Amino acid sequence: MKLVSRAAWGARGYRLPSGATLYSSSRRRGVKLHYLGTAYSDRSHDRCDDYVRQLQAQHMDGNGWSDIGYSFLVCTHGYVYEGRGLRRRNSANGNTTLNEQDYAVCLLVGSSGLTRPTDAQLHGARNAIDYCRSEGPAGTWLGGHRDGYATSCPGDPIYVWAKKGAPRPGATSTPAPAPSEEDDMEAFDVWAYKGKDEATDAYAYLRGTNRKVDALLTQVAGLSAAVQSLASQLGDDVDTEQVVAAVQQAIRDAVIQVDVDITGTQTA
Structure with a gap:
């Protein structure tokens, strides 16, 4: 996994501000996927750090949150940006109960402009999901922000992919056994x-x-x-x-x- 740490992307208070609350329960049910919900244009990878810092500023200064809202973010080039990470409760899923229940992974695509994730991005998102499961206490449940909350997020392309189990691009599915x-x-x-x-x-x-x-x-x-x-x-x-x-x-x-x-x- 191409993980970009908070220090590497220049996060404000890269060790996480004290206001970002630790998860209170020992396990997460699983992972919820998100998109930006605004227009987004693709960019060269050397500008992705700038965008993640811009998003952090919007969440902290505009929304009044203690940090960027997501656990992880994935750019179109397949890099996984550490947001609040595995130990601090996200603020993206809708309310405290939903935030506590699942990790939040945001793919940097929008509701207009670039709306479909790239293959590299899907690989990165799959890596982030696996990381939440192997390194954090995430179960196997996988869905979207719209599950349990009234929103169109993460958009249909990502949601359909999530409900298929987030297969890697180009992966061939195992054929079902012949019926008796x-x-x-x-x-x-x-x-x-x-x-x-x-x-x-x-x-x-x-x-x-x-x-x-x-x-x-x-x-x-x-x-x-x-x-x-x-x-x-x-x-x-x-x-x-x-x-x-x-x-x-x-x-x-x-x-x-x-x-x-x-x-x-x-x-x-």
């Missing part, structure tokens, strides 16, 4: 079948298929009962050919047609 015969129907997602209209047709198709299968099973049950009835009548003096003929007739009566066209047309 018992759960084939449950595993078939009709809403992923080309589109909503086609999915509706597919759903009707499956329902029709189920009805045909149910009817066939009923017929087979009738056949079984007929065979059992005939078997109970067998005796030493029964004509075998007569029994065979009776069974064949029972099949025709109970099943009618076993070869069923799934589209609804029955074939002889």
Whole structure:
């Protein structure tokens, strides 16, 4: 992880001002992701330190906070800036309870201008999340500022990424195991079948298929009962050919047609 310490980016009171409160609980639930919520333009990396200092000044002088509000910040070049860090409670999640509950990691993108994180930035954010989990007492929960608080932060691109588990760019997901015969129907997602209209047709198709299968099973049950009835009548003096003929007739009566066209047309 390309970690930029408070001293390295020139934080005001880089050892953290005394007003930044220590976390009172022993563990965090997880990590909440944030964006700036204002316009943001990308810049060369040598200007990122200036922006983080500007943000700190806004939080301290404008908001009256004891320090920059986030636990960590990630620039578009993938560098992770130490904000309040792992030990001091952030002030970005909405209220004291929410601040105590989760770390706050801000990706330097805005609600306008640059709105989508770069691949390097996503790698950096993933590093920050892992750092909060391995070095701080963060659990595995991951979400956005909007979880539990009325806000659009961290924006849709970052929020969708968080809800996918914050995968690294270019990572390939592990394919799901093939469904067994018992759960084939449950595993078939009709809403992923080309589109909503086609999915509706597919759903009707499956329902029709189920009805045909149910009817066939009923017929087979009738056949079984007929065979059992005939078997109970067998005796030493029964004509075998007569029994065979009776069974064949029972099949025709109970099943009618076993070869069923799934589209609804029955074939002889």
